[in-house]
Amino acid sequence: MSDSADTDIKMVVAYIRPDKLGDVKQSLAEAGAPSLTVTNVSGRGSQPAKKGQWRGEEYTVDLHQKVKVECVVADIPAQDVVDAIQAGANTGEPGDGKIFVLPVESAHQIRTGTTGPDAV
Numbered sequence: 216m217s218d219s220a221d222t223d224i225k226m227v228v229a230y231i232r233p234d235k236l237g238d239v240k241q242s243l244a245e246a247g248a249p250s251l252t253v254t255n256v257s258g259r260g261s262q263p264a265k266k267g268q269w270r271g272e273e274y275t276v277d278l279h280q281k282v283k284v285e286c287v288v289a290d291i292p293a294q295d296v297v298d299a300i301q302a303g304a305n306t307g308e309p310g311d312g313k314i315f316v317l318p319v320e321s322a323h324q325i326r327t328g329t330t331g332p333d334a335v
């Protein structure tokens with residue numbers, strides 16, 4: 216597989232609200248990118264910290280519960296994946312999250328030994 220073909224593989228990583236995961240999965244499937252990995256994470260962006268009180272003591276929660284969605288694509292444009300995640304995850308409120316697009320150097324299917332875009 217040539218290097219130029221391999222550079223067409225992209226990973227789209229998104230940090231989204233946990234309660235938007237269902238919508239994001241559905242819009243990704245409709246965009247033709249149903250394969251994904253999901254991880255529960257905590258993180259911080261520009262979403263403000265939350266203040267709480269416990270036994271009279273005030274505390275600050277500056278890490279928010281988010282879901283990380285990873286989607287590697289070769290046969291559909293990464294921008295389509297970005298658009299699908301944005302459509303599924305957007306509420307318009309602070310804390311909706313972020314999407315990043317990364318180049319993927321190579322891909323390998325463990326069962327068959329296939330490499331390159333066909334392995335995605």
Ligand SMILES: Nc1ncnc2c1ncn2[C@@H]1O[C@H](COP(=O)(O)OP(=O)(O)OP(=O)(O)O)[C@@H](O)[C@H]1O
Pocket residue numbers: 230231257258259260261262279281308309310311312313
């Ligand atoms: N630069 C970054 N690097 C790594 N993770 C980030 C980054 N920015 C945001 N995140 C992740 O995305 C989550 C959601 O970010 P958040 O929505 O607060 O960002 P924002 O888009 O700056 O805020 P807002 O939606 O209020 O404009 C964070 O909790 C964090 O997990």
